[in-house]
Amino acid sequence: MRMVTLQDLADRLGVARSTASRALRGDPQISETTRSRVRRLARSLGYHPNAAARALTHRAAGAVGLVLPRTATFVFANPYFAELLEGLAAVAESVGYPLLLSASPTPDYELWLREARVDGLVTLGSSLGEADVERLEALAALGAAVALIGEPVRPTSLRVVLCDERPGIEQACARLAHDGHDAVALVAGPSQAPYARHRSSAWRDAGEAHRLEFLRTIAGDDTFDAGREAAGALLRSRCPASAWLFGNDLMAFGALQALDEAGLRSPDDVSVIGFDDVMPSALIGLSTVHQPIRELGSEAMTAIAAELRRQPHASTALVTRFVPRRTTAAPPRRTPHASEGGPIDSEREAQAHAPPSRSGAARRR
Amino acid sequence: MRMVTLQDLADRLGVARSTASRALRGDPQISETTRSRVRRLARSLGYHPNAAARALTHRAAGAVGLVLPRTATFVFANPYFAELLEGLAAVAESVGYPLLLSASPTPDYELWLREARVDGLVTLGSSLGEADVERLEALAALGAAVALIGEPVRPTSLRVVLCDERPGIEQACARLAHDGHDAVALVAGPSQAPYARHRSSAWRDAGEAHRLEFLRTIAGDDTFDAGREAAGALLRSRCPASAWLFGNDLMAFGALQALDEAGLRSPDDVSVIGFDDVMPSALIGLSTVHQPIRELGSEAMTAIAAELRRQPHASTALVTRFVPRRTTAAPPRRTPHASEGGPIDSEREAQAHAPPSRSGAARRR
DNA sequence: TTGTAAGCGTTATCAA
C-alpha cells in the first residue's frame, strides 16, 4: 500500500525533499512561494507523513497503549471498563495520541513498549505481579511513561492513579446505620487481589464504626454470576443480614437477579449496595458507591501525555461518594415467626424452588 | 527511550546485524551455534524488533484502526459499542494486529491509513457520507483493507458487514399481533441516517403485515434521553398505542424510565420492544430484537485480517431474532371510561406531574 | 533560501 511520500512532492516540484519537509512544517527559512506550492500539492495529493518514518527519526511512536489484563469478553461485559475507556479515549483523542488497545488475560505488558510501538502505557495496577512492576519500572527509567490505575502489590515509583474509596463507603455505612440496619453481609472481590482486600477492609472499618455486624463475607470474582451465586448462598443459609454490600456493581446486579428468581426484592427483603456506579446502576436504581471511573481514565491519560511532552502535571484528587437509590431502605420488620430466620421466612424460601406466586410473580415476565 | 537494537546484539557478538536478523527469524542458512547465541542474547537483553523500522521495510504497519464517529462519551454510554469492541478486540488479539481506537464526532477516516499507521480500518458504514465512501474506496484500491459495519449511503465495493434485521423484527411483530396488539408507536433513530430508515421500514413492513397500525412515529437520536423524551411525548399526547417499538435499546431504556416517572409500567400499561439486545437489556428484562453485535465485530476483524494476509475468507450470515422478556404482554384491557384515551387515563396522566401514589410509588425508592 | 547527506532500525539483495 504505497502512499504519497515527501520525495514524490519534491520530485514534482523540482525541489529537495528536505525543502518540502521544511515547507510543510512551517520552517520560517522557507520562502513564502515554495511553502505554499508545497502545501498546495501536499493537500491535493493527500500527503501525510509516514508515521513509521517519523517514529524512527523522532524515536517516539506518538501513541499510547492500554493493556487490559482480562479477556475482551470480561472487559466489555463490565461497564466499568467501558467507562474507563471513555475517559482514556476522550483525552487520547484531544491530545492527539492514538490509543492502542489490548485485552488479554495473559498480557505482555512490555511488548509494545519494547517494540517502540507506544511511548506510554496505561494498565491496571491491581493485576501486576511483583516482577511486572519491576520490569515496568525499568522501562519507565528508560523513558517510558507508565500509569497504573489502582495500586499494585507493592509501593512503586510508577505513576499510580487512584481514588479514595473510603468516603463513599463511610457514607453508605452511615446511611445503613441511620436506617436501622445492624447486620450485614459482604460480597467481596477476589481475596487474593489487593484492591479487593483494600475495599473489603474499607467496608469493614466503616461498618464497624457504625456498629454494623458482618455476619458473613463471601469472595467473588467480580462477575455477574459470582454475585448471583453469592446471593444464592446467602439465601440458602438464611443469613439474617438485612443489607448486602458488594465489591462491585456487577456482582450486585447478579444478586438482584438471584433475589428476583427467589421471588424476593430489594429493598423490601434486603438492602443492596454496589460499588462503582456504572451506567446500568442508574437505570435499575441500584444504590451504590460512586467511583469517578471516567476521571480515573482521563487523569491517567493526561498524566501520560504531560510526561511525554515533558510538561508539568498536577494530579487531581479523586473520591467516591454514596449514591442512594431504590435498593436501600430501612430493614424489613421482623414478624415474630420470621425473626429467627432473618428476612427470609420459610414460605418465601420455598418459592426459590417452586414457581413464584406472590409479589415477585407479578414482576416477572 | 532507546531500546536494544539489532546492532547492539550484533556488536556484542561480533557478527553483522544482518546475521543477527536472520538468526532471530530462524533463517535455515544460519548455523545452529550462532542462531542460539543470538537468540540467547536477544532474550537476555529483552530485544524486540522495532515496530516502526519493520513497518518501514515491510510497508505495512501491522495494526488495524477502529474509527467510531461519535464522542467517546456517546460511544461508551451505549453498550452497543462496548459489545462491538468486544468482538473486534478479541479477534484483533488472536490474529496479532494491535487495534488503534478513535472516538470522535468529526473523524478523519483516512488519516491513519495515509500516515500508514494502520493497514486496515473498521468503521460504521452508516456514518459515512458519499465523499467518505469514495475516498475510502480509493484507499482500498491502493491496498488498504476497509470493513464497514452496516451499510453506507450508497452501494460500495468496500466490504460491508451486516446482519439481517428483518427476521427478528418480523418475529417481534408476529408476537405482538398474536398477543392482541393492533396499534403501535415507533420511536426510530435519526431520520437522516439510512440505517435508521432501513430499520424503520423493516418495522413498518413487518408490522403492517401483521395488521399493526402505526399511530405515530417519532425520530430520536439513539440516546437514552431521546427515548425518554419520545415516551414523554407519547404519554402527553395520549397516544393510544398499546406497544412501543424502538430503534435501539438505549432509547427503550429511556422510555422505561419515563414510564416509571409517570407512575406507569411495562407491560401493564404499554409493551416495549427494543433493538440490539445489549447486556443491560437482559438485566432489566427488556423484550428486544437481538442483534449479534459481537459477531459483527469479530466478522469485520476476521475479514480484514484475512484480506491483509491475502487469505480467502468466507463471510458468515448474521441474523436477528426476537427475545421476549418481561416488557411484552397482551395489551391492557380498555375499561369503558378509559378507552378513548388509550392505555393512559386521566388520573394516571396527572401522576406524571404529581408525586406518584399508586403502583408506581411502591417501586420507587 | 535551498540542497546534500547522514542517520533512525530493519529487511533483503548480492557477494564472498
Place this chain on the structure above:
DNA sequence: TTGATAACGCTTACAA
C-alpha cells in the same frame, strides 16, 4: 554460512 550494502520515508545538521 556470513558480511556488506541499499533501500524504506523522514528529519536535521551542515553546506552552498
